[in-house]
Amino acid sequence: MHADRTLAPLPKEVAARYLAILGVARREPSLEALRELLAAHLTRIPFENISKLYYRKRLGLVNLPGIQLYLEGIDKYHFGGTCYSNNYHFHLLLRSLG
Secondary structure, three states: OOOOHHHOOOOHHHHHHHHHHHOOOOOOOOHHHHHHHHHHHHHHOOEOOHHHHHHHHHHOOOOOOOHHHHHHHHHHHOOOEOHHHHHHHHHHHHHHHO
């Protein structure tokens, strides 16, 4: 049996970039830390599908964007994502933070 690498924790530098985009400092896991992360994610990363259409036309992407493309889109173009990409990448961040 092999490990599912799609759910592997994010590299530290990627998690740090994600937190910087959210405007949240890394903290020990707690209910209050989770509340802060959730509030930041919901207010700073829009629910939208324009990025999906853009990436499909420009890059031929038909699946979820990788974490680097996802974060770049948020940082440079104020993209966000659909429920699939937003929830998946947020899940990876939470796993990475413990």
